[in-house]
Amino acid sequence: MFGISRSKVIPASHFKSTAEKGLCFRLGYLGMDSLANIVEGSGYNEGKYRNYPDAVMFPDLDTFRVIPWWDNTARVLTEPTFKGEEVAAHPRTLARKQVEELKQLGYSLLSSHEYEFYVVDAATMKPVTNDCNLRSTIIMYEYAPFIHQLVRDLPKVGLDLECLENEKGPGHHEITYKPSFGIKAADDAFTHKCSVKEIAKQHGLIASFMSKPYLGKSGSSCHYNHSLWDAAGQKDVSFDTNSSDGLSDVMKHWLAGLIHHTPALSLFMGPTINCRKRYAPYTFVPINATWGFDNRSCAFRLKVNGESGTYIENRMGAAGSNPYLVLAATIAAGIDGIKNKLPLPDNVTGSAYVENDVSPSTQEIPITMENAIEAFLKDKVIQNAFGEDFSKCFIAIKEHEIRLANQQAGVGIKNVHKWDAFFNNEVIRNAYGEDFTKCFDAIKEQEISPANQQAGVGIEDVHKWEFQQYFKYM
Numbered sequence: 001m002f003g004i005s006r007s008k009v010i011p012a013s014h015f016k017s018t019a020e021k022g023l024c025f026r027l028g029y030l031g032m033d034s035l036a037n038i039v040e041g042s043g044y045n046e047g048k049y050r051n052y053p054d055a056v057m058f059p060d061l062d063t064f065r066v067i068p069w070w071d072n073t074a075r076v077l078t079e080p081t082f083k084g085e086e087v088a089a090h091p092r093t094l095a096r097k098q099v100e101e102l103k104q105l106g107y108s109l110l111s112s113h114e115y116e117f118y119v120v121d122a123a124t125m126k127p128v129t130n131d132c133n134l135r136s137t138i139i140m141y142e143y144a145p146f147i148h149q150l151v152r153d154l155p156k157v158g159l160d161l162e163c164l165e166n167e168k169g170p171g172h173h174e175i176t177y178k179p180s181f182g183i184k185a186a187d188d189a190f191t192h193k194c195s196v197k198e199i200a201k202q203h204g205l206i207a208s209f210m211s212k213p214y215l216g217k218s219g220s221s222c223h224y225n226h227s228l229w230d231a232a233g234q235k236d237v238s239f240d241t242n243s244s245d246g247l248s249d250v251m252k253h254w255l256a257g258l259i260h261h262t263p264a265l266s267l268f269m270g271p272t273i274n275c276r277k278r279y280a281p282y283t284f285v286p287i288n289a290t291w292g293f294d295n296r297s298c299a300f301r302l303k304v305n306g307e308s309g310t311y312i313e314n315r316m317g318a319a320g321s322n323p324y325l326v327l328a329a330t331i332a333a334g335i336d337g338i339k340n341k342l343p344l345p346d347n348v349t350g351s352a353y354v355e356n357d358v359s360p361s362t363q364e365i366p367i368t369m370e371n372a373i374e375a376f377l378k379d380k381v382i383q384n385a386f387g388e389d390f391s392k393c394f395i396a397i398k399e400h401e402i403r404l405a406n407q408q409a410g411v412g413i414k415n416v417h418k419w420d421a422f423f424n425n426e427v428i429r430n431a432y433g434e435d436f437t438k439c440f441d442a443i444k445e446q447e448i449s450p451a452n453q454q455a456g457v458g459i460e461d462v463h464k465w466e467f468q469q470y471f472k473y474m
Contacts, residue, residue, distance in 0.1 A: 001091065001397055002034045002271075003322035004473050005194045007075070019076075022056035027082060030089055031393055033400060034272075034469050041396040043389060044089075055080035055087060063187055065157045069149070069199055077187060089390035091324035092186070098331040098385065099182045105335060107250075108233045110311075111226035112179035113189035113323050117209045118220060119143070119171045119200060127171030128205065132217075134168040146203045150175070153199060157191055169218040179225065181233045189222075189323030210470040211275040211318035219278040219285065220319035224269075224326050227311035228254055228334075239310040245293075246304040255291060255300060255312060256344040257337020258330065259363075262289035262299060263375035264382040266316055266365045268329040271398070272474075273369050273405050274466040275318035281353040286315050289363040290352040291345075297352040299365065316365065320474050332385035373398055401469075408465040 006029060010018050027049060031042025038045050045052065057078035064076045079096075080087040087093060102109060119128045128143045140147055147164065154161055160178035167174050175196070180188050193209055200207035212219040227238040228251055240248035247255075258265065270276055278285045286299035293302050301313040317326060336342070350357030366372040373395060376383060383391055 001030065001032075001322065001325075001394060002320075002474060003091070003190060003193070003324070004034060005190070012072075019059050019061070022058050022081070023078065024054040025057045025078075025080065026052060027055040027080065027087070028052055030087070031396070033397060033404075034473055039397050039400045041399075042393040043396070044393060053082070055082050057081075062184075065191070067198075068153045068156045069202060077190070088387050089393050091322055091328070092183070094386060094390060095186050095324040095328040095331075096183045098328045098335075102331050102335060103182075103231050105338065106231050107237065107338075108181050108229045108231055109185070109226055109327075109331060109334075110179045110181050110229055110233070110236075111185040111224065111327065111330075112177060113185070113192070113317070113326065114174065114176050114221070114223040114225060114313075115189070115192065115209060115319050116167050116172060116174045116218075116220035116222075117193075117196060117207050117319060118169065118213055119146070119173060119205050119207050122201070122204050122206045125206075127169075130170050132168055132170055132172075135165060139166045143203070143205070146200065146205060149199050149202070150196065154192070154195055157195055159188060159192055159195075167218060167220075169214070169220075172218060172220070179227075181229070183327070185226075186323040186327045193323075206472060208471045209319040209474050210467070211270065211272065211320040212277040213274075213467060213471055215277075219283075221278070221285070221315070222269075222317035222319045222321050222323075222326070224314040224317050224330060225311050226314070226330065236308045236310065239304070239307045241307075246306075246310060247302070250338060251310070252344040253337045253341050254334040255302075255337065256342035257333045257335065257340075258300060258312070258314070259289045259291060259345060260337065260342055261329075261333035261379055261382055262316070263363055263366055263372070264379035265329050265333055267372040267376045267398075268325040269314070269316035269321055270318040270372070271322065271325070272318075272320050272466075272470060273401050274470055275320045276367060276369055276372065278318055279365050279367050284315075286352065287365055288352055288358060289365065290348045290358060292348040292352070295348055295352070298348050299352075302347075320470060328386065329382060332382050335385075336381045369398055369402055404469075405465060 008023060028038065028045045031039050031044035033039055057080050059076040059078045061076065064074060066074045079093050080090050120126060121128060129139055131139050133139065151161060151164060162176045162178060164175045166172060177188065177192065179185060196207045209220060227236060229236050237248055238251040239246055270278060279287055281287050284296055288299065290298040291300035291302060292298040293304065295301055299316050301315055303313060304310045314330065345359060348357055352358055366375050
């Protein structure tokens with residue numbers, strides 16, 4: 001559920017027979033947290049599965065890749081079956097089904113996941129550089145061998161690299177690569193994350209896609225760039241030369257679906273407690289269901305560059321998201337927009353962080369995990385698209401995370417939640433007026449200090465727990 005790679009190593013002499021007969025792998029991994037602890041109530045470690053049975057994994061041979069940084073080794077992605085049936089709650093299976101449903105509607109999705117990540121020394125756990133000078137060329141020279149291997153080896157596993165750059169954080173990076181159609185886009189994202197982490201290990205480093213590893217520093221995002229094409233993937237249907245804004249009607253309905261379902265989508269774009277810390281104003285991270293042309297303050301940034309160059313950048317995504325669930329949720333929301341011809345609200349021409357620049361009816365992105373879960377459970381379209389088995393399992397895991405975080409923090413985190421609720425409540429902000437709003441902006445910049453005062457060691461304990469839970473494996 002976390003997009004963490006789990007595997008078994010098969011000798012080459014047994015690969016053919018294993019691929020044909022399947023590979024046994026415990027089904028209950030679906031109902032575990034990021035550290036492989038069993039989660040009660042997931043549905044996959046109790047009830048009819050209380051005997052902890054195996055699933056049988058079968059490979060998708062299109063994903064076969066030789067791994068250049070492992071001696072004489074290749075890898076292939078798999079999906080589980082149980083008693084001859086597909087396991088509907090498996091993220092890749094779920095995403096593939098949504099891709100198929102979109103194709104039945106006459107469309108395909110060209111997309112890519114744009115990840116940021118931190119790199120630290122494995123021995124000291126300190127970032128490879130303390131310099132936060134965004135896009136500074138000289139920073140790259142401090143760990144050039146790692147950078148060189150990424151550029152050399154990632155294309156060998158199917159990633160058509162476009163750009164590698166440093167971001168605004170110590171040891172913070174971003175890699176972009178060309179988009180792919182359908183399920184291959186999520187496969188590419190999964191391959192990208194695993195490959196970067198494995199290559200980093202060879203250099204005595206740890207690459208982490210944890211969304212907010214350092215309080216007070218930039219978080220790591222996963223912007224999801226995508227465009228609509230015909231079912232054959234031959235014609236871009238996102239752009240319309242006869243439209244005043246360049247967007248086709250179907251693209252407008254698709255975007256309207258994303259906006260309408262934004263609160264529920266956010267659960268999959270920011271699926272951990274740590275991810276939710278990114279959603280704050282004036283951080284280049286969206287806080288509401290908005291869209292705009294080349295507008296980085298909005299949840300959905302539209303880039304209109306003619307035919308084959310028009311796409312949506314979904315800026316909600318956190319690096320800790322599962323690429324298969326991002327793909328599946330996006331398609332489910334977009335399909336609803338198309339089928340019901342949902343109207344597209346006005347775009348934001350100013351800043352989506354400024355109250356007067358945004359429509360009063362605009363939905364907010366949930367800040368807490370509890371509110372994100374609530375939004376998902378209220379959204380029957382997205383919930384039905386993901387299915388009962390998945391919903392039960394995923395919600396159980398999220399509630400498990402909430403319990404663990406609260407146990408770590410004790411009373412402290414409750415005080416922080418009260419503090420957060422006050423300063424993120426629009427009704428209160430409006431009641432306090434313009435002076436309060438100005439004060440609020442200043443306060444947010446110093447958010448960490450009063451939060452720590454309220455929580456004592458509580459908030460520090462929560463972040464230490466998050467670091468242990470997510471940093472190494474995500």
